[in-house]
Amino acid sequence: MKVVLSIKPEFANKIFDGSKKFEFRKAIFKNDKIKTIIVYASSPVQQVIGEFEIEKIINHDLDKLWLLTKKFSGISEEYFYHYFAERENGYAIQIKKTKKYRQPKCLRADFNLVPPQSFAYFQP
Helix, strand or coil: CEEEEEECHHHHHHHHHCCCCEEEECCCCCCCCCCEEEEEECCCCCEEEEEEEEEEEEEEEHHHHHHHHHHHCCCCHHHHHHHCCCCCEEEEEEEEEEEEEEEEECHHHHHCCCCCCCEEEECC
16 A cells, blocks of 8 residues: 655655655654555646655654754755644654656546545555
């Protein structure tokens, strides 16, 4: 089983160029057997552009989370704290190995899914 994440195109592209090694989330999937994330680049791209393997998932208070991830966060400190506003803790999915698709895929046609608000499970 895999998980599909909706990620803004600018951040999705940073994942595949190697400058973003952490994907931040306010909430995380409960299934700890998930090892692969399918990346759906949200509007205006609206396509599945690749996938990545999970190294580990980090959960900490925001100050510690930023300290551990800032070098390869792919975002500014200001954006980080704005994204997690009203939260005490956050999650960072550490990216292990990426695979960008040569040809982007359609979420509906190729995966029979609609764009997830947060995430969606996918069983190949």
